[in-house]
Amino acid sequence: MPDIVNVRGLVKRYGATLALDHFVLRIARGEIFGLLGPNGCGKTTAINCMLQLLTYDRGSIELFGEPMTPTRYDLKARIGVVPQQVAVLDELTVRENVDAFCALYVADARTRRRLVDEALDFVGLTDHAKKRPRKLSGGLLRRLNIACGIAHRPELLFLDEPTVAVDPQSRNAILDGIRRLRDEGATVVYTSHYMEEVERICGRVMIMDAGRSVAEGTPDELKRLIDLGERIVVELDAPGEALLERVRGLRCVTRAVYADGELRLDCAPSAHALLDVFGVLEEAGAVPGRVWSEPPTLNDVFLELCGRELRD
Amino acid sequence: MSHGTNGPRTALRLVRFDLTQALRNRGIVIWVMVFPIVLASIFMVMFDGYESGEAATDIHVGLVIDGSAGTTRLADALKEATEGTSEGAASAGAADAAPLDITTYTDERDAAAAADAGEVCAYVLLREGERPRMVVPAREAGGIEQAIVQLVLDRIEQVSETLAIVAKQDPAALARPGVARALAASLAGDDVISERIAVLRTQSSEFTRYYYAMLGFSSLMGAQVALLLVVSKRADGSPAGMRRQVCATGPLAQLASGLIASWIVVFGCLVVSLAFIRLVAKVSLGGREGLAVLACAACALVSCAIGTLVGAVPHVPTGAKDVALTVLTMGLSLPAGLFGTPAQHLGDWLSLHLPWVQLVNPAVQVGETFYRLTFYDSLAPFAASLVTLAAMSAVCFAVAALLMRRQRHASL
Numbered sequence: 001m002p003d004i005v006n007v008r009g010l011v012k013r014y015g016a017t018l019a020l021d022h023f024v025l026r027i028a029r030g031e032i033f034g035l036l037g038p039n040g041c042g043k044t045t046a047i048n049c050m051l052q053l054l055t056y057d058r059g060s061i062e063l064f065g066e067p068m069t070p071t072r073y074d075l076k077a078r079i080g081v082v083p084q085q086v087a088v089l090d091e092l093t094v095r096e097n098v099d100a101f102c103a104l105y106v107a108d109a110r111t112r113r114r115l116v117d118e119a120l121d122f123v124g125l126t127d128h129a130k131k132r133p134r135k136l137s138g139g140l141l142r143r144l145n146i147a148c149g150i151a152h153r154p155e156l157l158f159l160d161e162p163t164v165a166v167d168p169q170s171r172n173a174i175l176d177g178i179r180r181l182r183d184e185g186a187t188v189v190y191t192s193h194y195m196e197e198v199e200r201i202c203g204r205v206m207i208m209d210a211g212r213s214v215a216e217g218t219p220d221e222l223k224r225l226i227d228l229g230e231r232i233v234v235e236l237d238a239p240g241e242a243l244l245e246r247v248r249g250l251r252c253v254t255r256a257v258y259a260d261g262e263l264r265l266d267c268a269p270s271a272h273a274l275l276d277v278f279g280v281l282e283e284a285g286a287v288p289g290r291v292w293s294e295p296p297t298l299n300d301v302f303l304e305l306c307g308r309e310l311r312d
Numbered sequence: 313m314s315h316g317t318n319g320p321r322t323a324l325r326l327v328r329f330d331l332t333q334a335l336r337n338r339g340i341v342i343w344v345m346v347f348p349i350v351l352a353s354i355f356m357v358m359f360d361g362y363e364s365g366e367a368a369t370d371i372h373v374g375l376v377i378d379g380s381a382g383t384t385r386l387a388d389a390l391k392e393a394t395e396g397t398s399e400g401a402a403s404a405g406a407a408d409a410a411p412l413d414i415t416t417y418t419d420e421r422d423a424a425a426a427a428d429a430g431e432v433c434a435y436v437l438l439r440e441g442e443r444p445r446m447v448v449p450a451r452e453a454g455g456i457e458q459a460i461v462q463l464v465l466d467r468i469e470q471v472s473e474t475l476a477i478v479a480k481q482d483p484a485a486l487a488r489p490g491v492a493r494a495l496a497a498s499l500a501g502d503d504v505i506s507e508r509i510a511v512l513r514t515q516s517s518e519f520t521r522y523y524y525a526m527l528g529f530s531s532l533m534g535a536q537v538a539l540l541l542v543v544s545k546r547a548d549g550s551p552a553g554m555r556r557q558v559c560a561t562g563p564l565a566q567l568a569s570g571l572i573a574s575w576i577v578v579f580g581c582l583v584v585s586l587a588f589i590r591l592v593a594k595v596s597l598g599g600r601e602g603l604a605v606l607a608c609a610a611c612a613l614v615s616c617a618i619g620t621l622v623g624a625v626p627h628v629p630t631g632a633k634d635v636a637l638t639v640l641t642m643g644l645s646l647p648a649g650l651f652g653t654p655a656q657h658l659g660d661w662l663s664l665h666l667p668w669v670q671l672v673n674p675a676v677q678v679g680e681t682f683y684r685l686t687f688y689d690s691l692a693p694f695a696a697s698l699v700t701l702a703a704m705s706a707v708c709f710a711v712a713a714l715l716m717r718r719q720r721h722a723s724l
Binding site: 051052053071073074076077079081083085086087088089091092096099100101103104105107148149152 | 557562
């Protein structure tokens, strides 16, 4: 499948700060590609460079197989952007907003009317078409933000944290909508800090840090990159330091913490982790309550690859 | 499905959205559309008080005649003269000519009663064979009104003597209609004491300057429209601007649509303001209303240029630009004379000592444009003002273009 996005060796500096360090990105047609990374890792800079909102020092960007430049309006016409901030005009109604942004791409009024109707229907805003943005709830605003970005039916869609501050129902609707866009042929670049969202909708994911990719693959491939095989949680009365030390001494346990009546154990991939843990607890005479095991999540991958220390 | 568009037709297509955006913006509605009308209304009320306070009121004079042909003729001449003076004053728009309101009595007692009652400030006795005599109630003696009546009385005496001479030498002439008019002209007598010379083509009022300064102020306030629209199209100005910058329509077409829309809005507002001060406040435009609309067009252009320039300044938040533009509007309107006599004195001082400061002040130039249009016989000074406004606009647009060139957005 041909690459829709092909970024090679992108270098971007802000003074002495290296924002993008020979960044490489390839996205195939029809993918939902997740771009993850801590704040300041360079993902927004990368997107801005791809959209030609920023100049860059070195490297090349090809979209749809052609070099992207600020004046390639033919390529821009095939791109849609849903920024993190709600980017709409307060003075226009919902319908007028979608129409106004669609008019930047589509000249014919009749075609535009149809596209606007479809976009409003897509995000479920048809009933709110005559309202001004300030009359909308946060979730509806986000949906309007998306409608403005997709009305012209872009082939490549950049979604930058579109579900920030959105209630679960709206988030669910937005994520379903993104999958529908993919099903209709769009390629989506999706950035978010919500790992479960990324895991849910993205076919491939890149984790960035310090301006470069630290891992890339499907969510399952990424999970296999880390030492965590599973996380075991055991409800337990205070185990005592000696028991904790014995548990930590198990080969399969990489991390053991007791808090709030729960013993949380990060375990390396192993066929016997649960049995080994139970064996130690039984020997110590501890009586466990509920026990459950969780497979690793993208969040675990993210924290392991990018570290647990706080970022600016 | 999508296809990028960048031509002039694209700009025109987008104007509708920009117009809607501007016309629904609360700040613009208040400050650009409504405020100038409110300000003009305030001026109207304020100056109306001044004008009625300063205008000379009618002087009510009684005239007692004994019914003889001589006194009747003199009375007629006197009445015609005072009516002529009144009409002349009205046509010139002068407020300093006090017309006499003459009430004729045949019985002196009636006139005396009217004087006692304050209905007339004095009365003049015209009796055959006697010199005209003015009778003033004691409480009114020495007033300005009596001085004016006394002046008229002196004229009456002169005319009375003239009549006596004419009656003696050519009695038939007194019956001819032209004689009464000639006598009236003699009584009106402006040509004897002073001569009114029209320096300006239209009678000037000291309050006209306020209205023209208000138009300058309105023009600068109108820059808010261009600021709003430019900022909403720039990636570094607003999230919507970022979205617009990455779209299929080039920045030139988008800016053009914004400028066309802002020009239309400001031009419309200025024309409405102009119509208000012309039709409601009765400020004269010297019969050059059509050219005044042309002046509005030029002023709207300057307004758009200033708004574009402020909108193009990089690395400044939109709120700060709004405040800066308001401060700029107030500051530049000061020497235009909007804020009272001290401000007008400042403007006059600047015009005298630092004329270039006034030349580059758009608020002053807007007011000057209307002033030159209204009061100068030649249109050349008006044309020069239009050129100045156009040059000012060109400079602002050029600087804005330089600032916008290659501006990019730092973050989504």
